[in-house]
Amino acid sequence: MRHVQRLRPRRSRVRRPSAPQVPETAPIGLTYRFFEPLIPKQNHPEPLVSVIIPAMNEAGKIAAVIAEARAVHPATEVIVVANGCRDHTEMAAERMGAKVLAFADPLGNDVGRSVGAQAAKGQILLFTDSDMVIPSSELKPFVHAVQSGVDVALNDYTGPTDRSLVHRVILAKYTLNSMLGRPDLRGASMTAVPHAISRRALQTIGAEILSVPPKAQAAAVCRELRVEAVHRVEVGRLNPGRAAGGDPLEKLVLGDHLEALAALVAERGVRGGFHDGERRRSMVR
Amino acid sequence: MAVTAGRLAGRRGGAAAAAFGQWLASAALPAGQLFRLLPGVAESFRRGFVRSSGSQIPSPLMPPLAGRPSVVVSACNEAGSLPAVLRELKRLPFHEIIVVVNGSQDGSFAAARSFDGVIVVHIAERLGHDVARGIGAKLSTGDFVLFIDGDMPVSAHLLSAFLVAADRGVDVALNDIMPLLPAFDRQDEVTRCKTFLNRMMGRDDLEANSMTAVPHALSRRAIEMIGYDNLAVPPKAQTLAIRAGLRIQAVQTVDVLSVNRRRTLNRGRDNPVARLIIGDHIEALMEAMKSAGTRLQWGQVSRDEFAIRRNGI
Structure with a gap:
C-alpha cells in the first residue's frame, strides 16, 4: 500500500457543512444523505464537467471520491472506469450515481482515463484518481482554469526537488517541458492528477493519446493549445521508484517521456526546433 | 604523507x-x-x-606519461585571455598545442602566434566552439587530446589531472561540475538536460557531467569511435561514447560556471547558448534511439504488467 499524503489535517476534511436542520418527514431512502441536500446524486443529463476516475479495487474510497468529484460543479457527470476489480467498486460507484464503465482486466490509470474520456459528454474533462480523496475545493481550480480558457490545466506539483539528485521521473518531467520549450511548466505533467482539459484539447489531440500522458502533453504543446500549471495539489505520489532499482512503473513513465520526445522530433525536427547556433558542421567530417 | x-x-x-x-x-x-x-x-x-x-622542480609535478598528450584550444575573439591560457598550457609536457582561431577580428591570431611551438589554425569564419574542437582533434597527432577554450585560463595543476587520467586509460575524462551546482530546484535547464541524458543512458554516476563542458580529455580511441563530425555536437558524442562502452569518468573539478556566468550570451533564462545545448540533447537522444529503440532501456515491461503497475501509481 503506498503512502498517500494527507491534503489537510483530518478534522478539516469534512466534506461540506451539514445542513442545519433535519426535515422531520424526510422521504425514506434519502435520509442517509440528508446532510448533503444540494449535491445531486445523479449524473447531470447535459453535463458541463465530466470527471473521469479510473478505479481498481477501491470500493472503500470510491464513494467519497465520487462525492467530492460531483461537488466541483452543479452540472457534472462522474465516470468511473472500473477495471480489474475483484471487490464491489462498481456497485459502490453505481450507488453514488456514477456512470460505470467496467472492464474485467486491469487497464491502468492512463488507459482508464483515455477510455473514460471517450465516453465523456462534458465541455471540461477533469481527471482524478480513486485511491485518494481530494477535496472538491482542490479540484475546482482546474475546472475554473479551463472555464477561463486554459486547454490543459495541470497540477503544479512534482515532488521534492530541494536536493541535487532528484528522482528520475521528476527529472524526466522537467526535461520534457524544457525540450518542449516550456520550462515555465517546471515539473507539471499530465502524468499527475488532478488535471483538466477542454473539449477542444480532447478533439485536437484525441482521446487515444491520453493513454501515454507525456505524449499527450507534447501533442498539446505542439498544437499550440494553452497548457498551464494552474494549481498545486500536494499529491505525495510522485515516486513510483520508491522501491529501489528496476521498478517497472518507473520504466514505464520514463519510456513514455522518451516516446514524447520522439513525437516532438517528428513534429519539429531532429533538434526539436532549437537552433544550431553558428556551427559550421560541414567544416569537420 | x-x-x-x-x-x-x-x-x-x-x-x-x-x-x-x-x-x-x-x-x-x-x-x-x-x-x-x-x-x-x-x-x-x-x-x-x-x-x-635543493634542486628546482617546476610545478606541476606529473608522473611520467606513457602516451603523448595534445591539447586543442578553440578561440574566437579571445586575444585578452588567450596568452594566459597558453602560459598555463606551456607548463605541461604537451606533444603539441593546437589553437583553432576562428572568426576573430581581434588580435587572437597574433596572440597565439607569439608563443613558441604552438600550432595555430586560422579560419576566417566563426565555427562555433564545438566545430573548432573537432577540427583541432582531426589535426592532432597525440595519443590523447585535451580540449579547452581560449576564454578561460585553467591552472596547469588542475589540467594535469586530465592528462594523467587519459594516460591511465580513461577514454573520456570529464570536468566534474557537480560540486559547483546548486540543488535541483535552482539548477538551470541545461544542467537538467545533461543529467537526463546520462540517466536515460544508464549512467547515473556521471550526474550532470558532460562533454558539453570543458576541459575534457579524449583518448585517440574515443575520438575515432565517436567520429570527428560528432564531436561538433558534444551530447551526441557523449551518447556514442556511452554506447560504445568507453571508459568515461569525471576526474577533476574546474570552475567554468562562474566564467560562463560572465558571458553575455550564456546568461539568464532562455539564453541562446542554452537553447543550442537543449537542441543538442534532443539530437543526442534521437541518436541513442536509432540503435536502442524509442524507449531505450526503459521499455522492457510487458503490456499486462504495465496495466497492473499503472494502477499502482
Missing part, C-alpha cells in the same frame, strides 16, 4: 617525476579519488622533494 615521501625521494636523488610516479604506484590512494587528489598530492610531493634535494 606526500611531503614526507617527496622529502625521502629528494634525499635519494634522481628525477622527481619518476620518483613521484613510483611513489604514486605504491601509495594506496583511493582509485575513485585518484585524479581528484592528484594535483594537491603532486604539489606536496614536489615541495618535499625540493626541500630535501
Whole structure:
C-alpha cells in the first residue's frame, strides 16, 4: 500500500457543512444523505464537467471520491472506469450515481482515463484518481482554469526537488517541458492528477493519446493549445521508484517521456526546433 | 604523507617525476579519488622533494606519461585571455598545442602566434566552439587530446589531472561540475538536460557531467569511435561514447560556471547558448534511439504488467 499524503489535517476534511436542520418527514431512502441536500446524486443529463476516475479495487474510497468529484460543479457527470476489480467498486460507484464503465482486466490509470474520456459528454474533462480523496475545493481550480480558457490545466506539483539528485521521473518531467520549450511548466505533467482539459484539447489531440500522458502533453504543446500549471495539489505520489532499482512503473513513465520526445522530433525536427547556433558542421567530417 | 615521501625521494636523488610516479604506484590512494587528489598530492610531493634535494622542480609535478598528450584550444575573439591560457598550457609536457582561431577580428591570431611551438589554425569564419574542437582533434597527432577554450585560463595543476587520467586509460575524462551546482530546484535547464541524458543512458554516476563542458580529455580511441563530425555536437558524442562502452569518468573539478556566468550570451533564462545545448540533447537522444529503440532501456515491461503497475501509481 503506498503512502498517500494527507491534503489537510483530518478534522478539516469534512466534506461540506451539514445542513442545519433535519426535515422531520424526510422521504425514506434519502435520509442517509440528508446532510448533503444540494449535491445531486445523479449524473447531470447535459453535463458541463465530466470527471473521469479510473478505479481498481477501491470500493472503500470510491464513494467519497465520487462525492467530492460531483461537488466541483452543479452540472457534472462522474465516470468511473472500473477495471480489474475483484471487490464491489462498481456497485459502490453505481450507488453514488456514477456512470460505470467496467472492464474485467486491469487497464491502468492512463488507459482508464483515455477510455473514460471517450465516453465523456462534458465541455471540461477533469481527471482524478480513486485511491485518494481530494477535496472538491482542490479540484475546482482546474475546472475554473479551463472555464477561463486554459486547454490543459495541470497540477503544479512534482515532488521534492530541494536536493541535487532528484528522482528520475521528476527529472524526466522537467526535461520534457524544457525540450518542449516550456520550462515555465517546471515539473507539471499530465502524468499527475488532478488535471483538466477542454473539449477542444480532447478533439485536437484525441482521446487515444491520453493513454501515454507525456505524449499527450507534447501533442498539446505542439498544437499550440494553452497548457498551464494552474494549481498545486500536494499529491505525495510522485515516486513510483520508491522501491529501489528496476521498478517497472518507473520504466514505464520514463519510456513514455522518451516516446514524447520522439513525437516532438517528428513534429519539429531532429533538434526539436532549437537552433544550431553558428556551427559550421560541414567544416569537420 | 606526500611531503614526507617527496622529502625521502629528494634525499635519494634522481628525477622527481619518476620518483613521484613510483611513489604514486605504491601509495594506496583511493582509485575513485585518484585524479581528484592528484594535483594537491603532486604539489606536496614536489615541495618535499625540493626541500630535501635543493634542486628546482617546476610545478606541476606529473608522473611520467606513457602516451603523448595534445591539447586543442578553440578561440574566437579571445586575444585578452588567450596568452594566459597558453602560459598555463606551456607548463605541461604537451606533444603539441593546437589553437583553432576562428572568426576573430581581434588580435587572437597574433596572440597565439607569439608563443613558441604552438600550432595555430586560422579560419576566417566563426565555427562555433564545438566545430573548432573537432577540427583541432582531426589535426592532432597525440595519443590523447585535451580540449579547452581560449576564454578561460585553467591552472596547469588542475589540467594535469586530465592528462594523467587519459594516460591511465580513461577514454573520456570529464570536468566534474557537480560540486559547483546548486540543488535541483535552482539548477538551470541545461544542467537538467545533461543529467537526463546520462540517466536515460544508464549512467547515473556521471550526474550532470558532460562533454558539453570543458576541459575534457579524449583518448585517440574515443575520438575515432565517436567520429570527428560528432564531436561538433558534444551530447551526441557523449551518447556514442556511452554506447560504445568507453571508459568515461569525471576526474577533476574546474570552475567554468562562474566564467560562463560572465558571458553575455550564456546568461539568464532562455539564453541562446542554452537553447543550442537543449537542441543538442534532443539530437543526442534521437541518436541513442536509432540503435536502442524509442524507449531505450526503459521499455522492457510487458503490456499486462504495465496495466497492473499503472494502477499502482
